[in-house]
Amino acid sequence: xxxxxxxxxxxxxxxxxxxxxxxxxxxxxxxxxxxxxxxxxxxxxxxxxxxxxxxxxxxxxxxxxxxxxxxxxxxxxxxxxxxxxxxxxxxxxxxxxxxxxxxxxxxxxxxxxxxxxxxxxxxxxxxxxxxxxxxxxxxxxxxxxxxxxxxxxxxxxxxxxxxxxxxxxxxxxxxxxxxxxxxxxxxxxxxxxxxxxxxxxxxxxxxxxxxxxxxxxxxxxxxxxxxxxxxxxxxxxxxxxxxxxxxxxxxxxxxxx
Amino acid sequence: xxxxxxxxxxxxxxxxxxxxxxxxxxxxxxxxxxxxxxxxxxxxxxxxxxxxxxxxxxxxxxxxxxxxxxxxxxxxxxxxxxxxxxxxxxxxxxxxxxxxxxxxxxxxxxxxxxxxxxxxxxxxxxxxxxxxxxxxxxxxxxxxxxxxxxxxxxxxxxxxxxxxxxxxxxxxxxxxxxxxxxxxxxxxxxxxxxxxxxxxxxxxxxxxxxxxxxxx
Numbered sequence: 001x002x003x004x005x006x007x008x009x010x011x012x013x014x015x016x017x018x019x020x021x022x023x024x025x026x027x028x029x030x031x032x033x034x035x036x037x038x039x040x041x042x043x044x045x046x047x048x049x050x051x052x053x054x055x056x057x058x059x060x061x062x063x064x065x066x067x068x069x070x071x072x073x074x075x076x077x078x079x080x081x082x083x084x085x086x087x088x089x090x091x092x093x094x095x096x097x098x099x100x101x102x103x104x105x106x107x108x109x110x111x112x113x114x115x116x117x118x119x120x121x122x123x124x125x126x127x128x129x130x131x132x133x134x135x136x137x138x139x140x141x142x143x144x145x146x147x148x149x150x151x152x153x154x155x156x157x158x159x160x161x162x163x164x165x166x167x168x169x170x171x172x173x174x175x176x177x178x179x180x181x182x183x184x185x186x187x188x189x190x191x192x193x194x195x196x197x198x199x200x201x202x203x204x205x206x207x208x209x210x211x212x213x214x215x216x217x218x219x220x221x222x223x224x225x226x227x228x229x230x231x232x233x234x235x236x237x238x239x240x241x242x243x244x245x246x247x248x249x250x251x252x253x254x255x256x257x
Numbered sequence: 258x259x260x261x262x263x264x265x266x267x268x269x270x271x272x273x274x275x276x277x278x279x280x281x282x283x284x285x286x287x288x289x290x291x292x293x294x295x296x297x298x299x300x301x302x303x304x305x306x307x308x309x310x311x312x313x314x315x316x317x318x319x320x321x322x323x324x325x326x327x328x329x330x331x332x333x334x335x336x337x338x339x340x341x342x343x344x345x346x347x348x349x350x351x352x353x354x355x356x357x358x359x360x361x362x363x364x365x366x367x368x369x370x371x372x373x374x375x376x377x378x379x380x381x382x383x384x385x386x387x388x389x390x391x392x393x394x395x396x397x398x399x400x401x402x403x404x405x406x407x408x409x410x411x412x413x414x415x416x417x418x419x420x421x422x423x424x425x426x427x428x429x430x431x432x433x434x435x436x437x438x439x440x441x442x443x444x445x446x447x448x449x450x451x452x453x454x455x456x457x458x459x460x461x462x463x464x465x466x467x468x469x470x471x472x473x
Contacts, residue, residue, distance in 0.1 A: 047304075047305055048304035048305060048306065050371075072368060072369075073369065073371045074369040074371075075301075075302045075304055075369065075371070075375075077267050077269075077302065077432050078266060078267065079267070079432040079433050079434075079435075080432075112377070137297075139295055139296065139297060140290055140291045140292055140293075140367055141272075141273070141291065141295045141299040141366050141367070142272070142299060142300070142301055142366060142367075142368065142369045142370070143367060143368060143369075144369075145297070145299070145300065146269070146300040146301075146302070146431060146432070147297055147300075147431050150300075150302075150431060150432050151431055151432060152339075152432060152433050203371075205319075206371060206372055206375055206376070207304075207306045207307075207375045207376060207377055208306045208377050209306075210305070210306065253339070253340065256339050256340050257340070
């Protein structure tokens with residue numbers, strides 16, 4: 001089943017996404033057309049957002065890094081989250097902002113010291129995120145720093161969370177990004193260095209994982225600069241396709257600019 | 258781990274903001290892996306599993322040989338704060354409190370320190386929140402930390418690379434802050450070593466105090 005959250009007639013609504021693409025209210029079964037809603041982050045109470053750097057062997061090569069021997073994990077604020085078909089902004093006066101299409105594992109059950117063997121019992125399902133980065137802002141302190149990775153709107157996620165049972169094996173799923181219809185990133189989760197069970201074990205040894213925590217598992221090679229007006233679609237086989245529109249900083253913030 | 262009634266959304270901490278530490282590290286900043294001094298505030302999150310309260314016992318990190326603590330003045334946002342100037346920054350503060358950041362020793366600032374900083378219950382916040390209207394100038398405050406009754410740090414908020422208003426402004430251009438978000442602005446560079454069972458008390462005289470004890 002695919003679980004989403006949408007804004008419909010001014011209220012937040014939990015829905016399922018049906019086979020024909022229609023949305024069905026979990027509260028009363030009402031069928032709703034996608035055209036009538038605004039998509040929200042599909043996780044109702046987002047907890048800790050973990051993201052992985054350099055977690056695909058091909059991407060680490062692209063950035064001229066040795067593949068890490070230990071996961072490079074960073075945290076993102078919930079201010080970064082936005083839904084499917086929403087705007088994300090390009091800051092003024094920068095040279096290079098790129099997308100990162102990533103498989104996200106959503107934690108469904110609290111746990112600490114979880115073994116690799118039991119790890120998948122703690123995962124509720126999966127979604128797709130676009131973990132944008134602004135390379136101009138990188139500094140060698142807690143790298144990648146919050147200025148690069150915790151900006152408003154720069155973690156579109158969704159469209160929905162799909163139950164893990166509906167996906168099955170995630171060890172070789174195609175990961176693609178299209179910018180304005182052109183294929184710019186094309187990889188597979190087969191190149192993931194530290195997989196979901198490893199990460200659940202690794203993180204839960206450090207800290208308690210809770211429902212609503214999310215692990216974004218990194219991105220394959222294929223970086224490209226983004227500009228206002230671009231439409232970017234991040235897609236993971238069997239999971240979903242997440243669409244985002246790039247706007248300028250001024251357009252995004254409006255009156256607050 | 259204990260839920261905390263003060264922090265609701267994000268707990269952002271500022272590292273390397275003690276001007277004495279910053280000055281002392283200049284040579285190190287120029288070496289690998291840093292290569293140059295930071296030009297921006299060095300920020301990290303303490304995620305929700307770390308949030309704890311006044312009086313709570315702080316779990317000793319599994320397999321850790323040593324732990325340290327730093328205390329900081331913390332601003333609690335009272336309203337949404339997005340892209341504000343330094344001049345208006347303090348208008349968004351609902352109140353002031355303290356944060357204890359228990360962690361593994363800060364050995365490197367190069368990569369996000371998940372192992373060191375994300376321990377369950379390692380960020381007590383409190384005890385009370387002093388209303389912003391009762392604090393004329395946060396820069397004039399000092400945070401005194403004692404371990405088992407002995408003073409281990411006396412950190413004037415004025416001894417920082419960036420002051421409270423500047424940090425709020427800069428951070429508000431990175432991320433929109435919501436009511437109940439907290440920024441810990443002024444940790445001392447010399448984090449104090451602690452042992453199992455130690456009592457840690459921090460105080461801003463006449464404003465707020467925070468008491469915790471390490472577990473066994």
